[in-house]
Structures are given as C-alpha cells and as structure tokens.
Amino acid sequence: MRINPFDQKSGRIDAAVPALPELYAKPYDKNTVDPYTKVRIILMNGTEFEANWFSHQLHRHTVDNNLRRELALMRRVEQLQQKHLASLKPIDETLLETTIGYEQVAVDLTAALAAREPDKYVKQAFDFALLEDFDHLYRYADLLEMEHGISAERLVGGYTEIMPGRPTIAEHRHPFDDVRRSIDSKTAHPLTKLGVGIITAAEQQTMNYYMNVGSFYTSDLGRKLYAEIAMIEEQHVSHYGSLMDAKATWLENLLMHEYTECYLYCSCYHDETDEYVKSIWEQHYMQETAHLHKAAELLGKYEGKDWSQVIPGGDFPELLRLHSNKEYVRNVLKTVKLASNREDYTDISKLPDNHDFFTYQDKLIGGSVQNVASHTVIDEYIGDNGKDYRFEEARHPMPELADRRKDNTQIARTR
Numbered sequence: 304m305r306i307n308p309f310d311q312k313s314g315r316i317d318a319a320v321p322a323l324p325e326l327y328a329k330p331y332d333k334n335t336v337d338p339y340t341k342v343r344i345i346l347m348n349g350t351e352f353e354a355n356w357f358s359h360q361l362h363r364h365t366v367d368n369n370l371r372r373e374l375a376l377m378r379r380v381e382q383l384q385q386k387h388l389a390s391l392k393p394i395d396e397t398l399l400e401t402t403i404g405y406e407q408v409a410v411d412l413t414a415a416l417a418a419r420e421p422d423k424y425v426k427q428a429f430d431f432a433l434l435e436d437f438d439h440l441y442r443y444a445d446l447l448e449m450e451h452g453i454s455a456e457r458l459v460g461g462y463t464e465i466m467p468g469r470p471t472i473a474e475h476r477h478p479f480d481d482v483r484r485s486i487d488s489k490t491a492h493p494l495t496k497l498g499v500g501i502i503t504a505a506e507q508q509t510m511n512y513y514m515n516v517g518s519f520y521t522s523d524l525g526r527k528l529y530a531e532i533a534m535i536e537e538q539h540v541s542h543y544g545s546l547m548d549a550k551a552t553w554l555e556n557l558l559m560h561e562y563t564e565c566y567l568y569c570s571c572y573h574d575e576t577d578e579y580v581k582s583i584w585e586q587h588y589m590q591e592t593a594h595l596h597k598a599a600e601l602l603g604k605y606e607g608k609d610w611s612q613v614i615p616g617g618d619f620p621e622l623l624r625l626h627s628n629k630e631y632v633r634n635v636l637k638t639v640k641l642a643s644n645r646e647d648y649t650d651i652s653k654l655p656d657n658h659d660f661f662t663y664q665d666k667l668i669g670g671s672v673q674n675v676a677s678h679t680v681i682d683e684y685i686g687d688n689g690k691d692y693r694f695e696e697a698r699h700p701m702p703e704l705a706d707r708r709k710d711n712t713q714i715a716r717t718r
Contacts, residue, residue, distance in 0.1 A: 308565040309610060309617040313593040319380045326386055329579060330393035333400065338460040339411075339625045340580055341404045343571045344391050346412060347587070349508025350501070350567055351385035354378075354560050361553050373601060377594050384587050391580070398516050399447050399525070403458045405509050406443060409436030410463050412505055414628035414635075416498040419621070425495055428483055428546060429502065430635045431648060432539050437632060438468030439532050441693070442677045445684045446525055448692045456694040462627040465694040467704045469639045471677035473716035474535045475667050477659035480643040481541040488548035488559070488613070493620045496548075500563045501623075503543040510536035524683070527676035554602045555613050561595040562614055570623040629696065636700045640715050652718050664716065672712050681710040 331340065358378040362371050392401065413436060417429035444455035444465045455465055488496055513536055517529025551559070568588035575581040599610035611617065642651040642660055654660055672678055681691050690707035699705040703714045 306569060306619045306622075307617045308562070308569075308592050308595055308619075309599070309614075311592050313596045314589070316376055316380060316590075316593045316597060319383070319590040319593070321383065321387075326383060326390070328387055328390045328583065330391055331577070331580070333393050333396045337576050338404070338407060338458065338462060340575065340577050342408045342411065342625055343575065343584075344388055344580070345404055345408045345508065346501075346505055347567060347571060347584075348385055348388045349504045350564055351381050351388065352508055352511070353500075353504035354564055355381045355385065357556065357560055361557060364553065367605075370601065370605060373597065377597060380590060380594070384590065387583065387587075391583075397451070398520055399443065399451065400453065400458060402443050402512075403440070403447065403455050405512060406436060406440035407459050407463050408505055409433075409509060410440055410632065411625055411628050413502060414631050415623065415625060416502055417635075418628070418631055419494060420498055421492045422486065422495045424484065425486065425499065425546060427648060428542065429498070430638065431641060431643070432506075432542055433632065433635055434468040434639055435471070435474045435535060435539070436468070437636075438471050438474075438677075439535070441465050441467050442471055442528060442532070442680050444694075445692045446528060446680050449680070449684045449687065450522060450525065454694075455692075459694075461694070464629050464632065464696060465692070466699055467711070468636065469641075469715045470711060471532065471535060472668065472672065472675050472712050473714065474538070475664060476538060476643055477663040478538075478541065479659055480645060481538045481545070482646065483542060483545040484646050485549045486546055488551050488555070491548070493614075496559065497563055497566055497620070499543065499546045500559065501567065503540065503547060504563075506536060506539040506543055510540050524676060524679060528680055531676045551613075552606060554598070554606050555608070558595070558598040558602050558610055558613050561591060561598045562617075564591045565595050566619050567623065569619060573622055574624050633697075633700050636704075639701055639704070642715065651715050654718065656718070675712075678710055678712055685710065 355378055358374050358381065362374050365371060410433065413429050413433040417426050417433060420426040420429060440463070447453050447455050459465070486495055486499060510533060513529050513533035517526055517533060520526045520529055565588060568584050568591055572581060572584040572588060575584055602608050602610060640651050641648045642654055644654065668675060685691055685708060693707060703711055
C-alpha cells in the first residue's frame with residue numbers, strides 16, 4: 304500500500320479550528336478499552352506536544368513576523384489537537400492507572416521501533432533505554448497493587464510482561480554518559496529518521512507527565528517514586544534527543560516534524576480497533592497534511608529547497624503497528640548489565656573504578672539504598688506479601704533477577 308502525504312489534497316489550516324463543544328471528545332471506558340488504544344492516545348498526545356514546543360522554539364529564533372504568523376496558526380491547531388486527544392482520558396482513571404499506560408508506551412513502542420531499526424547504533428540506543436522503562440513499569444505496577452489493590456496485568460491487557468529490567472537504582476548516570484552520536488538525516492534510512500523523532504517525543508511526554516503530576520500523588524512513597532523516575536526520563540530525553548540530526552535547519556526540522564505526525568496518524572488509523580477513536584485519527588491526519596504542505600511551502604520560500612531534498616520520494620515506509628513484544632524484550636534483558644560509557648556501551652564490570660558512573664552513584668545514593676524509592680516500593684511489597692508483584696509467563700531470563708523474594712540493587716550498578 305503506497306501512501307504519500309505530499310500527493311494528497313490538503314485544505315486550509317484555519318479550517319481545522321473547531322467550535323469549543325467539538326474540542327471535547329467522548330472519553331474511553333477504562334474498563335473495556337484496548338490497552339493499545341490508550342497507548343496510541345498517549346503517543347499522539349506526546350507527538351503533538353513535541354510539534355507545538357518545537358514550533359515555539361522556532362518562533363523564538365526568527366525575526367521574520369510573516370514566518371512567525373504562519374507558525375502561530377499551525378501551532379494553534381496542533382495545540383487544539385492535543386487538547387482533543389487529552390479529553391479522551393476518562394475522569395475516573397487515576398494518575399497511577401494512566402502511568403501504567405505511559406510505561407506500556409515506553410516498552411512496546413520502543414521494542415517495536417527497535418525491532419525494525421536498520422541502524423545498529425540507533426537500535427542499541429533503543430534497546431538500552433527499553434530495559435530501563437521496562438523496570439519502571441514493574442516498580443509502578445507494584446505500587447499500584449500495594450496501595451490500590453489493582454492488577455497492572457489487567458491494565459496492560461496481558462500484552463506486556465511485568466518484571467524487573469535494569470533496576471532503576473542502577474540507571475542513575477552522570478549526564479556526560481547520556482549523550483549519543485547524532486544521525487545524518489541526509490543518509491539515514493527513513494525508518495531511522497522517523498524512529499528517532501517518534502521516541503524522543505514519546506519520552507519527552509513521559510518526562511513532562513511525571514514532573515507535572517508526581518506531586519499530586521496521594522502518598523509520600525508514590526511522590527518519591529515519581530520524582531526518581533522523572534529523573535531517569537530526563538536522561539532518556541537527552542539520550543534520544545542527542546540522536547537527532549543537529550545539522551538540519553529549523554525549516555527542515557519543521558518539515559520532518561509534520562511528516563512524522565502524518566506518518567503516525569496514518570499508522571494509528573490503520574492499527575486502531577475503536578471506530579470512534581479511529582475517526583479522530585483520520586480527522587487529525589487530514590489536518591496534518593495541511594501542516595505538511597505549509598511546511599514544504601515555507602521551506603521553499605525561506606531556504607529555497609524542495610521538500611524532496613529532505614524527504615526523498617515522500618512515500619511512507621512500513622506503517623507502525625503496535626503488538627506484544629514479550630520475546631523481543633526477553634532477549635534484550637540478557638544485556639541488562641550494560642552500562643553507558645560516553646557515546647557507547649560496555650559491561651558494568653569493565654568500567655574503571657574512577658568512572659563517572661560510580662562517582663555519580665556515590666553522590667546521589669552512597670550507602671543509602673534503603674532511601675531510594677524505586678527499591679523501597681519493592682522492598683515494602685515483599686515485606687507485606689512475601690514476594691513481589693509480577694506478570695511473567697516464564698522464569699526471568701536473568702537468574703540474578705529471578706528471585707521474587709529480594710530486590711537486586713547490585714546488578715548493573717556494581718562491578
């Protein structure tokens with residue numbers, strides 16, 4: 304199936320401004336919704352935020368008010384789209400229930416992107432952070448069961464296993480080790496360019512969510528867990544964002560942002576099982592084609608470039624499909640002992656004693672493991688129940704993480 308948004312007729316951007324009642328969508332039923340419908344909603348909410356925030360930054364870095372007006376109109380519609388998507392979340396879905404959805408995005412989206420990624424270096428970056436988000440899902444799931452008696456297995460629909468990844472306590476790294484080598488968008492595969500932009504937006508949305516809602520959680524332990532994991536999500540935004548092509552111009556980036564949105568809305572439409580939500584994906588896709596055509600026009604006007612110089616051909620590569628990635632994640636879990644070493648990765652045992660990782664760990668944690676919220680959640684759950692909460696279909700592939708009666712705080716953290 305060939306789909307090229309540059310070939311499609313687009314309407315006026317301002318035609319997408321709705322009357323206020325149309326902005327409020329019918330929320331999904333949290334008890335019957337397919338978990339991947341929620342995943343798509345969270346993903347597209349983050350994609351719209353990234354588009355909106357990028358536009359604000361471009362707006363602040365140009366003096367041409369005609370260009371700024373064009374950006375303001377596009378940005379307003381992007382923001383309205385985000386509000387439309389945000390209203391799909393029901394009132395009775397709690398912060399922590401929504402959080403499980405965010406971590407399912409982080410696990411299954413990252414795994415889906417990594418599994419098809421042609422660039423080995425980018426794939427390794429996806430796999431590395433995947434194990435950390437996988438662990439976050441486990442920590443939040445234990446908190447949910449411990450404090451609310453709700454099984455996260457039901458919320459993820461059995462699509463995603465819930466068990467330890469690289470322990471969150473071992474994820475705290477020196478900032479120097481979160482900087483990667485950027486891709487070259489002129490030679491990178493289309494899937495690589497799309498994948499890097501998609502995952503950066505998704506992680507940024509997760510970081511923002513935890514930073515904003517964490518202080519509204521209803522227990523001190525939960526507030527501390529949100530604060531700790533928000534720190535790691537900031538690391539992930541640096542990690543993924545540094546993969547993006549830093550040499551691309553502002554308007555080349557604008558075009559790529561709009562193309563990515565078109566690609567994702569098209570993917571969501573073809574993947575969606577809820578007919579009502581599917582109609583929203585179709586509506587937003589048509590709006591984004593107008594944005595894409597305007598971005599192409601601006602690129603030609605201000606930089607004298609044709610869109611095909613940035614996105615050769617324009618045809619979408621294979622669409623993004625969400626599916627269970629249990630076996631893929633289990634295979635990646637065998638690399639849990641990898642540590643970041645500047646732009647690359649190495650086994651934790653091969654880092655020198657004076658490496659920044661150990662210095663940073665000593666400063667942040669020192670000997671106070673019991674004060675680290677991500678560990679305390681599991682420790683308290685085991686103390687109350689004799690073993691942790693998990694949803695695993697077979698024994699954990701790493702023997703060091705298989706014991707459900709003890710939280711391993713040493714693996715991937717000590718030599």
